[in-house]
Amino acid sequence: MGKAVRGPRTELQHLMKCLTEGKYLHSHRVIPDTDTLSDIFWARPDSDAVKVVVTDRDQALMNAVDTIFPKANAILCRYHILMNVKTNFVRKTNLGKGVKKLEVWNNVKVLWENLVNSETDEEYDANFFTFFDCCKIWPEFVHYVKHMVLGPVKEKFVQVWTNRVMHFRNTMTNRVESNHARLKKYLNNSLGDICKNWVKTDDMLTNIVTEIQKEFQQSIIRRDKRLSGVVLWSQFQGNVSMKALEELEFELRRVDAVGTDHTKCGCVTMSTMGLPCACSLAKTVKEKKPISLNDIHSHWKRLKIDAEFKEENADLSLLPEWEALHV
Ligand SMILES: [Zn+2]
Numbered sequence: 001m002g003k004a005v006r007g008p009r010t011e012l013q014h015l016m017k018c019l020t021e022g023k024y025l026h027s028h029r030v031i032p033d034t035d036t037l038s039d040i041f042w043a044r045p046d047s048d049a050v051k052v053v054v055t056d057r058d059q060a061l062m063n064a065v066d067t068i069f070p071k072a073n074a075i076l077c078r079y080h081i082l083m084n085v086k087t088n089f090v091r092k093t094n095l096g097k098g099v100k101k102l103e104v105w106n107n108v109k110v111l112w113e114n115l116v117n118s119e120t121d122e123e124y125d126a127n128f129f130t131f132f133d134c135c136k137i138w139p140e141f142v143h144y145v146k147h148m149v150l151g152p153v154k155e156k157f158v159q160v161w162t163n164r165v166m167h168f169r170n171t172m173t174n175r176v177e178s179n180h181a182r183l184k185k186y187l188n189n190s191l192g193d194i195c196k197n198w199v200k201t202d203d204m205l206t207n208i209v210t211e212i213q214k215e216f217q218q219s220i221i222r223r224d225k226r227l228s229g230v231v232l233w234s235q236f237q238g239n240v241s242m243k244a245l246e247e248l249e250f251e252l253r254r255v256d257a258v259g260t261d262h263t264k265c266g267c268v269t270m271s272t273m274g275l276p277c278a279c280s281l282a283k284t285v286k287e288k289k290p291i292s293l294n295d296i297h298s299h300w301k302r303l304k305i306d307a308e309f310k311e312e313n314a315d316l317s318l319l320p321e322w323e324a325l326h327v
Pocket residue numbers: 261262265266267268270277278279280
C-alpha cells in the first residue's frame with residue numbers, strides 16, 4: 001500500500017480504517033500495559049448470521065469468536081484435538097526400551113476416537129472408563145487428557161454434546177485448511193505490507209462469495225429429475241439447497257430400519273442439521289405427504305448471500321469466506 005494512499009497513518013491504522021469502512025466485524029487485543037498488538041481478527045459483514053464456528057483450540061481465537069459471533073455454536077476441530085492428544089501422548093508417556101511409541105499410540109488412538117464418537121451418555125461413560133483404564137499406567141498423560149482436554153472443552157467436540165447443537169456437519173476445520181492454502185496462493189508468498197495483503201484477501205473473499213452464489217443459483221434454477229413428480233419433494237424445487245436434498249436422501253434410506261421409533265432414530269439429523277430425521281420422514285412417507293418447508297431450517301432455504309438478509313432465525317453455517325480469515 002503506497003504511502004500516498006495511507007497518508008500519515010501507520011499500516012495498522014490504515015488496516016483498521018479499511019476494516020471499518022468495509023463494515024467488517026473486527027476485534028483486536030493489545031499486550032497489557034503496552035501499545036503492542038498481539039492478535040487481530042476480522043470477518044466479512046455477510047458472516048454476521050454465522051451459526052456455527054469451528055476453530056482449533058487457540059484460546060485467543062476462541063475468545064475472539066465469542067466476541068464477534070456471540071450467538072454462534074463454537075465447536076472445536078476434532079482433528080486438531082486428536083493431534084494435541086497425540087503430541088502429549090508422545091511427550092508424557094514413558095514406554096519400555098524397544099517399544100515403538102507410535103504403534104502403542106495407534107491403539108490408544110482407537111480408544112480416543114471411540115470416546116469422541118460416543119453418541120449417548122452411557123456410551124461416553126463406558127468409553128471413558130475403557131480409555132482411562134488402559135491409560136492408567138501413564139498418569140501424566142491421563143492428567144493432561146482429563147484436566148486439559150475433556151474437563152474444559154469436551155462439550156465442544158465429543159459427539160454426545162455436539163449432536164445436540166446445530167452444526168450442519170461442520171465439526172472439522174478441513175475447509176478452513178484448504179482456504180488457508182488458497183489464501184497463501186493469493187498472497188503469493190508476498191512480503192507485502194498488511195494493508196496490501198488485506199486488499200488481496202478481500203479480493204479472494206469476494207471471489208468465494210461469487211462461487212457460493214453460483215452454487216445457490218444452481219439450486220434455484222436446476223430442474224432436478226429426482227424431484228419431479230414425487231409428492232414427498234413437491235415443495236422443494238427452487239426453495240431448498242441441493243445439499244439438503246442429499247442429506248435427506250441419506251435419512252430416507254434409514255426409514256425402513258428405523259420406522260417411527262425415536263429411540264432407534266436418535267434424531268441427530270434434526271438436532272444438528274435442522275432437517276427431518278428418519279423417524280419423522282417415516283411418518284411423512286406413510287401419510288403420502290410432501291416434506292413441509294416449515295420443517296427445513298432456514299440455513300437450507302437461504303439461497304442468497306446478502307449482508308442485509310434479516311429473515312427471522314437467519315442462520316448460516318460457517319462461511320468459507322470467514323474460514324479463510326483464520327490464517
Ligand atoms: Zn428421529
